Amino acid sequence: DSGVTQxxxxxITATGQRVTLRCSPRSGxxxxxxxxxxxxQGLQFLIQYYNGEERxxxxxxxxxxxxxxxxxxxxxxxxxxELGDSxxxxxxxxxxxxxxxxxxxxxxxxxxx
Amino acid sequence: ILNVExxxxxxxxxxxxxxxxxxxxxxxxxxxxxxxRWETAKSPEALFVMTLNGxxxxxxxxxxxxxxxxxxxxxxxxxxxxxxxxxxxxxxxxSNYKLTFGKGTLLTVNP
Numbered sequence: 160d161s162g163v164t165q166x167x168x169x170x171i172t173a174t175g176q177r178v179t180l181r182c183s184p185r186s187g188x189x190x191x192x193x194x195x196x197x198x199x200q201g202l203q204f205l206i207q208y209y210n211g212e213e214r215x216x217x218x219x220x221x222x223x224x225x226x227x228x229x230x231x232x233x234x235x236x237x238x239x240x241e242l243g244d245s246x247x248x249x250x251x252x253x254x255x256x257x258x259x260x261x262x263x264x265x266x267x268x269x270x271x272x
Numbered sequence: 273i274l275n276v277e278x279x280x281x282x283x284x285x286x287x288x289x290x291x292x293x294x295x296x297x298x299x300x301x302x303x304x305x306x307x308x309r310w311e312t313a314k315s316p317e318a319l320f321v322m323t324l325n326g327x328x329x330x331x332x333x334x335x336x337x338x339x340x341x342x343x344x345x346x347x348x349x350x351x352x353x354x355x356x357x358x359x360x361x362x363x364x365x366x367s368n369y370k371l372t373f374g375k376g377t378l379l380t381v382n383p
Contacts, residue, residue: 161315192371201276202316202361202373215370249315258304258365260318 162186163252163264171270177238180267184231184252190214191233192261193225196247208233209255240271276364278374285352286382292348293377295362299343304365307336307347310376311358319347319360352381 162185172178184191193205204217208227219225222240227233237244247268251261277296285291297305304323308316320329325340333350349356359378363371 161317163315194373199375201375202363202371204370204372207369217370258321258323258369260306260321261371263308263315263317265315 161262161264163188163250163262165248165250165264165267167267168265169268169270171272172240173272174240174242176240176271177236178240178269180235180237180248180250180269182233182235182250182252182264184233184250185262188252188254188262189231190253190255191227191231192251192253193219193233193235194249194251196249196266197243197245202249205235237269242271245269245271276362276372276374278360278362278377280377281375282378282380284380284382287352287354289352289381290348290350291352291379292346293360293379295345295347295374297343297345297362297364297372297374299340301367302340302343302364303367305338305340305345306361306363306365306371307345308361308363309358310361316361349379352379354381354383357381 164183189210192207194202205219207215225235247266249266251263307319310316320336322338327338336347338345359376361376363373
C-alpha cells in the first residue's frame with residue numbers, strides 16, 4: 160500500500176458524460192501527478208500540481224481539467240467523454256517538486272460506453 | 273532518440289535465469305531516470321531513481337546502471353524468480369519535472 164488513495168476504483172459511463180476522479184496523496188506529500196494508461200500506450204503524463212498550483216502540463220485534453228485543494232487532495236474532471244477516453248487513470252504523489260520516486264495510487268478504471 | 277524506448281517488449285525466462293532489459297532515452301535536458309515495477313492488478317512501485325552518469329543501484333537481486341551521455345539504462349535481475357514476473361517501466365525526468373514513461377518490458381518467469 161503506497162498511501163495514495165483513489166476513488167472510485169471503477170467507473171462506467173456513457174459518451175458525452177462528465178466524471179470526476181479523486182486522489183488523496185500520501186500524508187505530507189505536496190505534489191500530485193495524474194497519468195492516463197490506455198491500451199497499448201505507456202503511462203501518459205497529464206498534469207502535475209504542487210501545493211495547490213499547477214506545476215507542469217502534459218498531454219491533457221482541453222476537455223479534461225484538474226485541481227488540487229487546500230487539503231492537498233486532487234480531482235481530475237473529464238467531460239464530453241468519448242470512447243477513446245476509456246483508460247486506467249493513476250495519480251501519484253511526492254513530497255515536493257523533485258525528481259524523486261513517485262508513489263502511485265491503485266488507479267481508477269474508466270469505461271466509456 | 274525522441275522518446276523513451278524499452279526493449280525487449282516482452283521476455284519469458286526460466287526460474288533461476290538472469291536477465292536484463294534496456295531503456296533508451298533522450299540525453300538532452302536529462303534530470304533523472306526512474307525504474308518502476310508494475311505487477312498485474314497493482315500500481316507501479318518505484319525500484320530506483322538515478323541521476324548521475326555512471327550511477328549503479330542495487331536492491332536485492334535487482335540492479336540498474338545509467339549512462340546519461342549516450343542515453344541508456346540497463347536493469348538486471350539475477351536468478352529470476354516467479355514473483356519477479358511483472359512489467360518493468362522506465363521513465364525519464366526532464367527539466368520540467370514531468371516523467372516520460374516507456375511502454376515497459378513484460379517479464380514472465382516460468383517455474
